[in-house]
Amino acid sequence: MNVSVLGSGAFGTALAISLAGKGPVTLWARSGERAQTMQATRRNDTRLPGVTLPDAITVTAEIALACQSDELLLAVPMQKLRDVLSDHAADLQGRSLVACCKGIELSTGLGPIAVIEQVLPGARTALLTGPSFADDIARGLPTALTLACADADLGAQLQQTLTTANLRLYRTTDVTGAELGGALKNVMAIACGACIGAGLGDSARAALMTRGFAEMQRFAAMRGARPETLMGLSGLGDLVLTCSSELSRNFRFGLSLGRSESFDAATTVEGVATANAMAAIAAAEGLDMPICQTVAQLSRGAYSVAEALQSLLSRPLKEE
Numbered sequence: 476m477n478v479s480v481l482g483s484g485a486f487g488t489a490l491a492i493s494l495a496g497k498g499p500v501t502l503w504a505r506s507g508e509r510a511q512t513m514q515a516t517r518r519n520d521t522r523l524p525g526v527t528l529p530d531a532i533t534v535t536a537e538i539a540l541a542c543q544s545d546e547l548l549l550a551v552p553m554q555k556l557r558d559v560l561s562d563h564a565a566d567l568q569g570r571s572l573v574a575c576c577k578g579i580e581l582s583t584g585l586g587p588i589a590v591i592e593q594v595l596p597g598a599r600t601a602l603l604t605g606p607s608f609a610d611d612i613a614r615g616l617p618t619a620l621t622l623a624c625a626d627a628d629l630g631a632q633l634q635q636t637l638t639t640a641n642l643r644l645y646r647t648t649d650v651t652g653a654e655l656g657g658a659l660k661n662v663m664a665i666a667c668g669a670c671i672g673a674g675l676g677d678s679a680r681a682a683l684m685t686r687g688f689a690e691m692q693r694f695a696a697m698r699g700a701r702p703e704t705l706m707g708l709s710g711l712g713d714l715v716l717t718c719s720s721e722l723s724r725n726f727r728f729g730l731s732l733g734r735s736e737s738f739d740a741a742t743t744v745e746g747v748a749t750a751n752a753m754a755a756i757a758a759a760e761g762l763d764m765p766i767c768q769t770v771a772q773l774s775r776g777a778y779s780v781a782e783a784l785q786s787l788l789s790r791p792l793k794e795e
């Protein structure tokens with residue numbers, strides 16, 4: 476069984492490194508120059524500095540070469556997924572595709588699996604998600620993720636193929652729950668970062684994480700997700716990691732909002748588009764998602780952190 480990873484950013488490179496312990500891996504970069512540099516230097520200095528690419532990895536910009544593999548992992552930002560699929564539809568058609576992105580498409584409100592199924596009808600799809608920093612995976616630190624696949628047999632096969640010495644996969648057939656956990660935890664991480672950045676304290680962060688988790692469960696239930704999925708690695712697990720570590724880009728983006736500092740626009744911060752997509756869906760469905768709505772307002776500069784705090788604290792008192 477051979478594997479290709481499409482997307483040579485931090486996560487794609489880390490997954491390729493982990494999988495290279497089991498056999499040859501092809502890592503696809505859209506830029507020929509970037510592919511050549513990574514192949515020659517055996518490094519990814521822009522997205523994942525400090526780690527060496529094993530010999531088992533071939534970096535290429537030839538999508539047709541990458542698509543010769545049995546399994547394809549899509550490790551690109553959520554808002555770019557549709558473009559990547561459309562640009563390379565001829566090569567990707569009929570393949571087994573594992574989405575590794577966390578988010579909701581802003582223009583449609585869809586998650587990664589629905590986007591794949593829209594662009595490539597009939598594709599065999601799965602989702603890899605859960606608490607994991609690319610740097611930890613690349614350094615071989617122990618990590619556990621969720622492999623979500625509606626087709627139980629394909630899920631079991633992918634679980635075997637993609638589990639590595641230090642990367643342990645649990646499987647579920649609840650794709651909706653796994654998608655929503657991974658998408659919404661990024662929104663809560665922005666809220667928690669803003670809270671810490673503004674000096675509001677760890678007690679306030681604990682309140683945001685807990686009430687944020689209630690929002691995640693509420694939204695997921697509306698979409699038919701299983702409650703236990705939200706309690707697992709892809710939901711609670713990733714919420715805990717992302718809301719409590721400065722290694723998270725979403726958390727750091729929130730920190731910058733709380734401190735009124737600028738933030739590098741080239742950094743992938745999935746929670747911004749997802750907060751805005753979720754806030755629009757929640758408003759249309761009449762669902763109460765106050766933290767999500769607040770992060771959406773904060774991220775587009777419609778609220779200051781002080782106004783965000785005031786809007787959350789002034790809500791009517793209610794049962795937990």
Ligand SMILES: NC(=O)c1ccc[n+]([C@@H]2O[C@H](COP(=O)([O-])OP(=O)(O)OC[C@H]3O[C@@H](n4cnc5c(N)ncnc54)[C@H](O)[C@@H]3O)[C@@H](O)[C@H]2O)c1
Pocket residue numbers: 482483484485486487505522550551552553555558559575576577578607608609610742743745
């Ligand atoms: N970095 C992590 O620790 C981590 C962990 C788990 C999941 N993820 C998820 O993985 C996804 C990718 O994140 P990342 O950390 O690798 O981001 P990144 O910013 O490091 O890399 C994104 C990559 O996508 C490529 N890309 C962007 N637009 C493209 C296009 N149109 N065609 C082809 N390639 C394109 C970029 O060139 C870049 O190499 C995100 O959804 C993120 O939530 C990341």
Ligand SMILES: O=P(O)(O)OC[C@H](O)CO
Pocket residue numbers: 577605606607608609661664713716717722723724725726743744745
């Ligand atoms: O750096 P972030 O905030 O995109 O988080 C990375 C992973 O999603 C953590 O599980």
